Amino acid sequence: MKLTIxxxxxxxxxxxxxxxxxxxxxxxxxxxxxxxxGTQVQLRKNRVKFSRIKHIFIxxxxxxxxxxxxxxxxxxxxxxxxxxxxxxxxKGIKDVITLQLKLGNSxxxxxxxxxxxxxxxxxxxxxxxxxxxxxxxxxxxxxTNGFLFREKLGERKLDLNATLNANIDxxxxxxxxxxxxxxxxxxxxxxNADVTKDPAKPKSYAYCSDTAYTETIIPxxxxxxxxxxxxxxxxxxxxxxxxxxxxxxxxxxxIAQKAEVGQLVLGxxxxxxxxxxxxxxxxxxxxxxxxxxxxxxxFTF
Amino acid sequence: MKLTIxxxxxxxxxxxxxxxxxxxxxxxxxxxxxxxxGTQVQLRKNRVKFSRIKHIFIxxxxxxxxxxxxxxxxxxxxxxxxxxxxxxxxKGIKDVITLQLKLGNSxxxxxxxxxxxxxxxxxxxxxxxxxxxxxxxxxxxxxTNGFLFREKLGERKLDLNATLNANIDxxxxxxxxxxxxxxxxxxxxxxNADVTKDPAKPKSYAYCSDTAYTETIIPxxxxxxxxxxxxxxxxxxxxxxxxxxxxxxxxxxxIAQKAEVGQLVLGxxxxxxxxxxxxxxxxxxxxxxxxxxxxxxxFTF
Numbered sequence: 287m288k289l290t291i292x293x294x295x296x297x298x299x300x301x302x303x304x305x306x307x308x309x310x311x312x313x314x315x316x317x318x319x320x321x322x323x324g325t326q327v328q329l330r331k332n333r334v335k336f337s338r339i340k341h342i343f344i345x346x347x348x349x350x351x352x353x354x355x356x357x358x359x360x361x362x363x364x365x366x367x368x369x370x371x372x373x374x375x376x377k378g379i380k381d382v383i384t385l386q387l388k389l390g391n392s393x394x395x396x397x398x399x400x401x402x403x404x405x406x407x408x409x410x411x412x413x414x415x416x417x418x419x420x421x422x423x424x425x426x427x428x429x430t431n432g433f434l435f436r437e438k439l440g441e442r443k444l445d446l447n448a449t450l451n452a453n454i455d456x457x458x459x460x461x462x463x464x465x466x467x468x469x470x471x472x473x474x475x476x477x478n479a480d481v482t483k484d485p486a487k488p489k490s491y492a493y494c495s496d497t498a499y500t501e502t503i504i505p506x507x508x509x510x511x512x513x514x515x516x517x518x519x520x521x522x523x524x525x526x527x528x529x530x531x532x533x534x535x536x537x538x539x540x541i542a543q544k545a546e547v548g549q550l551v552l553g554x555x556x557x558x559x560x561x562x563x564x565x566x567x568x569x570x571x572x573x574x575x576x577x578x579x580x581x582x583x584x585f586t587f
Numbered sequence: 588m589k590l591t592i593x594x595x596x597x598x599x600x601x602x603x604x605x606x607x608x609x610x611x612x613x614x615x616x617x618x619x620x621x622x623x624x625g626t627q628v629q630l631r632k633n634r635v636k637f638s639r640i641k642h643i644f645i646x647x648x649x650x651x652x653x654x655x656x657x658x659x660x661x662x663x664x665x666x667x668x669x670x671x672x673x674x675x676x677x678k679g680i681k682d683v684i685t686l687q688l689k690l691g692n693s694x695x696x697x698x699x700x701x702x703x704x705x706x707x708x709x710x711x712x713x714x715x716x717x718x719x720x721x722x723x724x725x726x727x728x729x730x731t732n733g734f735l736f737r738e739k740l741g742e743r744k745l746d747l748n749a750t751l752n753a754n755i756d757x758x759x760x761x762x763x764x765x766x767x768x769x770x771x772x773x774x775x776x777x778x779n780a781d782v783t784k785d786p787a788k789p790k791s792y793a794y795c796s797d798t799a800y801t802e803t804i805i806p807x808x809x810x811x812x813x814x815x816x817x818x819x820x821x822x823x824x825x826x827x828x829x830x831x832x833x834x835x836x837x838x839x840x841x842i843a844q845k846a847e848v849g850q851l852v853l854g855x856x857x858x859x860x861x862x863x864x865x866x867x868x869x870x871x872x873x874x875x876x877x878x879x880x881x882x883x884x885x886f887t888f
Contacts, residue, residue, distance in 0.1 A: 297662075297665050298627065298658075298661075298662040298665055298666075299625075299627060299628050299658070300628065300631060301628055301631050301632055323624060323625065323627075323655070323658045324600075324624065324625055324628065326599065326600060326624075327600050327601065327602055327625065330601060330602050331602055347687075347690040347691050348691045348693065349657065349658055349661045349687070349691060349693065353654075353657060353658045353661075353687075354624070356650065356654060357599075357600065357624045357650055357654045360599075360650045360654075361598075361599040364598050364599055365599075376690075378690045379690075381686065382683075382686050382687055382690055385682065385683050385686060386648075386650070386654075386683055389648040389677075389679045389680075389683055389729075390648050390649045390650060390729065391728060391729050392649065392650065427692060428690075428691065428692050
């Protein structure tokens, strides 16, 4: 998986900080996660090809996570897009986008498909032959979901030398990759385990923003390779977390530690902080493997 | 008047070009005209104080002229604005902004007052003691207005030497400024014209975007000091003007010449042109006093 941060600050877009948006690439699939104002310019800056975006996931309908969506949808139209676009987000997202297209008499020529979310339980909302996406119900001021992206287990890998030595006809290679034993050219049974290797361990990425500290997400995100968890506040402002339903760096790290994830990526910093290094320092008092999201930064895992 | 261009390209925001927005300052009043995506960042870059914006005029509901409005309104809320905000724009603008604030449960604490426009005739939509604003009905794919900003004639100016020599009591200065004759300390009638000078000629600014070539606007904008007229296309693409209801540089210059304005400012360039110098060259074949709008450029008149 390749995660590109387009923006990772809360509240208002500013000259050098951008509201939330991320691009997640999984085996040539591109998923856009949240879409604050200015996301389309950030996509250009980071050279993400617009036509490769086919699925957009919106966590909730606060402006810093979705005010850039209607502009992106409109730009796709101006670029004469023909490919379907799927948008996953809270109920209401279809109405508000549709109303804006209607007022501008700017209907898309491509097919725009909304998947409106209402469930308060985690649910499967996307699946193809390589990836599943489940919602992660979060605890915020309005209805909000995080998203859990999981690779599927791939096919077994041929041990090419062993396969050749075992004198197996090429037409059986498909079966081998699928885990079957096969009969070779000499009529002998070849055990799958002798000529194949385990596929790469499937990776998973959990995106949790915006949310107050809530342990209800732990069973859902358990053992994820990477967890992006919002951390709006440092400890000195932690008293603001509960009233605003946001988290501190310590909150995020506590969730990472309890969910036993591989790595924690922090973001959604309050714009009150000019220097974000304190987020990492505070989180690392609880959980060691912490990285800071920054616009333009790429995480590969 | 001081006009600051925040963005002057059509269609989509890009890394180095910005959709339409302008700030017009008239005697300490700040008017924001149109508000494409990214306007709030452009306001920051150009150091316009957010709290000074009390009136926003939206020409039409195409994204490149209004997708930045809801974000700006939300940012005002986050900055704990208390001052009323007036928004002037086509019918529908209230619904679409309100729906977004409702979905985010992010109602403004300050008063948000919409003035929805439906008239196809020019009408007075704003007036204070210094300025009037009239609509300029334009010819575009959807309902669109330009805006004509006119200073009111100020008070007469005292010729201080003449006033002192005429031995006039200071309590009469107000009357003099208002144009009255007065009686001096010696009981002699002093003619207003002998001790005052004409006030500065009131300035006017006509904003016309987006529009096809239409002579119906000429009587409204006649003799304006500065005309901003959209020029989306160069001559080589002038055949696109009619189907898209936009103008070429020559169209804009022809309107400027027929309306006998003082200066023409061009903008709303199609993003297909990397070099905009051709707009000025083509317009100047028809009308001499042409300037090119560019983001960050300031015109004082």
